[in-house]
Amino acid sequence: MDKVSPEEKLKILYVEDQEAIARLVEYKLSKEGIKVFLQYTGDGVLNKVIRTKPDLILLDLMLPVKDGLSILEELKGNEEVKNIPVIMLSIQGEEKKIEQAFKFGAADYIQKPFSTVELSARIHKALA
Amino acid sequence: MIEFLSQTGIVISVVFILLTFIYLLLLFIFLIRIFERIRLKKEKNFIRRWERKIFEYINEDYNPHELIKLFPKSSYKYLLHHLRSYQLTLKGEDKERIQKFVNETPLYDYLIKNLKSLFIKKLIFGAYYLGLAESENAKFIIRKKLKTYNELAYITCALGLARINDVDSINSIFNEASKFKYLSKDTLQSILLEFNESVCKYLLKRMEHEKSPMFKSVIIAVLRHFKFAPAAPNILKYLFNRESTPIVIESLKYFGEVKYPEAVAAIRFYLMNSKPEVRAEAIKAALKIGEPSLEERVWSLIYNHDRNVKVTAAESSYYFSNQSREKLKSLAYSIPNTMESSIARMIISQKIIHLN
Numbered sequence: 001m002d003k004v005s006p007e008e009k010l011k012i013l014y015v016e017d018q019e020a021i022a023r024l025v026e027y028k029l030s031k032e033g034i035k036v037f038l039q040y041t042g043d044g045v046l047n048k049v050i051r052t053k054p055d056l057i058l059l060d061l062m063l064p065v066k067d068g069l070s071i072l073e074e075l076k077g078n079e080e081v082k083n084i085p086v087i088m089l090s091i092q093g094e095e096k097k098i099e100q101a102f103k104f105g106a107a108d109y110i111q112k113p114f115s116t117v118e119l120s121a122r123i124h125k126a127l128a
Numbered sequence: 129m130i131e132f133l134s135q136t137g138i139v140i141s142v143v144f145i146l147l148t149f150i151y152l153l154l155l156f157i158f159l160i161r162i163f164e165r166i167r168l169k170k171e172k173n174f175i176r177r178w179e180r181k182i183f184e185y186i187n188e189d190y191n192p193h194e195l196i197k198l199f200p201k202s203s204y205k206y207l208l209h210h211l212r213s214y215q216l217t218l219k220g221e222d223k224e225r226i227q228k229f230v231n232e233t234p235l236y237d238y239l240i241k242n243l244k245s246l247f248i249k250k251l252i253f254g255a256y257y258l259g260l261a262e263s264e265n266a267k268f269i270i271r272k273k274l275k276t277y278n279e280l281a282y283i284t285c286a287l288g289l290a291r292i293n294d295v296d297s298i299n300s301i302f303n304e305a306s307k308f309k310y311l312s313k314d315t316l317q318s319i320l321l322e323f324n325e326s327v328c329k330y331l332l333k334r335m336e337h338e339k340s341p342m343f344k345s346v347i348i349a350v351l352r353h354f355k356f357a358p359a360a361p362n363i364l365k366y367l368f369n370r371e372s373t374p375i376v377i378e379s380l381k382y383f384g385e386v387k388y389p390e391a392v393a394a395i396r397f398y399l400m401n402s403k404p405e406v407r408a409e410a411i412k413a414a415l416k417i418g419e420p421s422l423e424e425r426v427w428s429l430i431y432n433h434d435r436n437v438k439v440t441a442a443e444s445s446y447y448f449s450n451q452s453r454e455k456l457k458s459l460a461y462s463i464p465n466t467m468e469s470s471i472a473r474m475i476i477s478q479k480i481i482h483l484n
Binding site: 018020021023024027028031112113114115116117118 | 175179180183186187210213214216217218219220221222223
């Protein structure tokens with residue numbers, strides 16, 4: 001992953017079914033100059049990634065239509081997008097799924113409840 | 129002729145009643161959908177109008193007293209509902225900002241008014257949102273409301289007290305719980321898990337005098353969740369005293385989690401217990417503790433008469449050591465094809481797919 005120059009806006013795709021949380025994260029990250037694309041279901045994520053070409057993907061494990069693990073597997077199996085770092089979001093008790101996500105190539109994970117400060121720090125760490 | 133007419137009349141009446149019933153049912157469904165649409169539209173409008181202000185507040189561009197002035201009292205219910213997802217998903221400063229907003233503005237008085245209401249629905253609403261906001265000042269009123277005969281009101285009040293981490297209410301939570309015949313173990317457990325780990329020493333005290341096996345096993349489950357090792361000597365006594373099956377099972381799970389070496393002798397004993405569910409749990413505990421002296425006995429349980437015990441023993445043997453894993457592989461491809469070798473093949477196959 002190439003580093004993004006300060007003039008170039010960072011782009012993140014956030015896949016999250018809790019719409020209020022997704023919009024709050026969008027607001028918070030936009031304050032840091034990051035452009036956030038939102039997706040509320042697990043359907044059509046790969047197409048959106050190809051279309052928007054984000055620098056990083058935030059992916060919730062539990063999603064309607066298609067779960068986060070299947071999406072991750074799909075992303076990592078696609079030549080065009082497989083190098084985009086993916087941070088998984090999980091709740092307590094999903095450790096086995098997180099283990100699996102790391103096997104599929106996730107860059108990091110954040111457990112819910114999370115703080116937006118922590119989220120931002122992990123995003124920057126994954127992009128460094 | 130008269131008989132025919134009277135029979136036709138009955139049929140027509142029945143058809144008429146059925147059609148009226150179907151019509152009313154359709155009307156009812158239609159009205160529900162209309163109301164739901166109106167509610168969703170109101171909520172959408174609310175979000176469109178106020179969400180940005182809430183974000184600005186969380187980002188510290190607003191003070192809570194200024195923010196609340198923007199909201200009419202009639203919108204408090206929507207506002208609290210909307211704040212709920214932030215409170216459940218965020219932590220740290222963001223969550224504290226939301227809690228401050230609820231606790232230091234007229235929203236607090238609004239919730240207290242609901243909590244004090246004689247209507248159960250309002251009481252539940254107040255207790256739920258005050259608990260979510262961890263309103264320390266509300267705990268005394270919630271404690272009083274805990275003494276209800278309505279199960280849902282009890283659950284909400286207990287949950288509220290747990291979220292406030294009111295550890296002094298532990299005994300009341302258990303005492304009041306005993307009133308409800310159908311209160312499940314899972315419900316009580318999920319309430320107690322909302323406390324933070326400081327609750328453990330209070331639970332330990334309660335456990336010493338607790339008579340109910342269900343409550344005792346719930347306490348052990350919560351102590352296991354928090355990996356509270358100081359409870360180990362007390363829980364070990366339950367294994368030696370051969371308490372009821374749910375307590376023994378929870379105790380074995382606990383020892384597996386806290387990896388208490390003093391429990392090895394008891395685990396060895398329970399590997400031979402007459403109940404298959406106890407044997408299976410003892411196998412899991414033996415694996416988690418990783419005591420080498422139990423390895424051979426766990427392996428021998430692959431030949432146990434109970435299928436679940438066989439599978440648990442085979443799966444544990446796969447992880448116990450390289451030696452056990454090799455033995456399992458040999459068994460898997462041994463001749464003749466037995467139930468044990470099939471189970472061994474199944475476990476190895478599962479693990480290989482899992483690794484791939």
